[in-house]
Amino acid sequence: MKSSSPKDIKQGDLFLWLWREYLRRHMWVLAIVVVLMMIEGSMVGGLAWMMQPLFDGVFAGGSKSQLWLVGGIVFGLFLIRGVLSVVHRVLMTKIAKQSVADLQNDLLRHLLHLDLSFFSRYAPGYLMERVNGDVQAVAGIWALLVRGAARDLIGLISLFAVMLSIDWFWTFAALIGAPLLLFPSLVAQRYTRKQAVKAREVAGTMATRLNEAFHGVGTIKLNGLERYYTDRYRALTKRQIEVEIKTLFGTAVIPSLVDVMSGIGFACVIIYGGYEIISGAKTVGQFMA
Template structure:
């Protein structure tokens, strides 16, 4: 692994492509400001060149002329130079951070927009910790690097170039001898860069796992507490933090190779200049005197400090390239659920919904549906029941195009759902699900979430219809706690029902809407659901059969296949799987 890393170029084709992408999308339009920053950092570098020239003249004043007025004049110019540099040192980072913050804000906003357009499958296969890491930590680190690290590096590079130019002007021979070690530095940097990228990538993966672990712990804290597994969670997260620590130490160990390497090179060069320059002064004929050698040596001191910082910047650059590639990796994720050129926005939402020989698999090795046929009549209640894993909820996912079928087709009034614009299709559905998203806000705002432009009267009407208006009045502006922790399951369900009333779409999807409720609470909520489903095409997905008794038609799924269909009375009369499931659940209620 080490040898392969050393053979890698300092900048891979992917690195170069990512840098071009960032420049083209987020920095190119700010070119005038960037040129201003470049001019200011160049001016800071020129301060050092002028300082060297004034220092050399000042030394000659001391050693030769002995003029006090000339010495005062030199000192005044030096003070003026560094005063100018101080002003520029304040203004430059202010502008550069402003530029970088705006660029990275645009990138973060684009990242959010792209994420929200991605298919559901991306979020189901990607750990939330990885997404949070990219949106927060990696973007912030990149912002700091671009806004401060890069500008400082440009300033240091300008200093090296300007001071080098001055030293070459003073003595090309001495400068060439001093710079003979530069190829050694370049080879060393190339050898270390691959290792930095390797360790940084491992560190980012470890951070992603750590953040996912924290989220899993907080989401499952109720289970953790009840089962007394605090020590186990502590050990699990401690192990993750130990891994992050070890990787950070490894990364620092690699990055730390740069500064001492510069120091060793500096020592070699200083000795060479002192010895070689001293020989030039002693022998004469080289156009160098004591003041010139001192100024030359001072120039090297000034130049090698920025070189040391540039070496550290180079190490940070290798790590930041990993961050940039990780962030851009989100953009490489493509959307499969999209509109095509002939997609239509208008369709008959009251038509029949038909599954025609539908094939679908989450995993190609384990197909779920093979030639599935269903007919959901418009304006009627259709229930889909079956054991866990039979494909009930997947039916809803395919109708709403959260996934596309692998074969066959799904039509609404004869129109393939893939020929309907995604936004138009999904706007025709209202959903009441078991997994309800409740925000840490008021009940009023939680209901309004599905229709931000709804009037106050419409929101209160929806709350009244869902029988949660009294609680909304009682709680007023009080937030509901993270994920609605201050509400009961029945109260959360009523918020979901109120949202469906407010949205008032023509097709209603009830996905295990009462499965988490006790029988008494379910009976209370069923009244609101009955009002909600009136005159709408209603699809009920349920494991609890008491909620589907009134359906016009019931499909029984088993292992992705329809094994029975009919009304409740017809299925009971058949004495098949449905009748057995119903009898078992009824017996459970009785006990």
């Protein structure tokens, strides 16, 4: 294993460490994935843009020629999104699996070269969980970052461009609830990260207890310790459920906050936009877009 390890690296530098140690090997494939994700993300803005001619030209205007044109373009956008989604998911999975395998192999080689005093401090089950579970969790971070930066960010930018092209004040009204989301989201993310760390620790302890029980089953049966070991493991499973529920709560809060913010913005757009549509200043197609 290289001189650095996941435990030595701050969370903010984790992606850079993964890139330097593992992802750089797949640089060109990763570049293709990013491009495909960016194209897929831009399709979101294209679909929003097509709402205006659909409602104004087809539904309100009754244009049959535009009906086929708009229908064909919308189908094409969905087709492109579908094809690109399959391709970049397959490529991303290939990179992720290979990176996880490389990281696990390096970590195991590193552990096996440590002295015996290290293994006297940590049980085999704990180390197994570190090699298997923690590596999977760490490797998932970069995939989330790539997906967020490439596909979701481009999708957000394209939607924002469509909003501004229609009406800047509608855009402001739609995003009026965004500042209210910032602080609660930061608190929820910090809470979720803490609970996720606890969940990994509980999982490591559970693996250790299982390892102790199965390796010492003869001693356990000889001394009648079946109930003792069962009770210890039952306590850990209860703790695991508590931690995972708390983690789920933290992850569920953020989408709920987004829904509230979206509801505030949508209500503002309906009220303000409704007056403009009624007065003839804006069209229904612009509102739908």
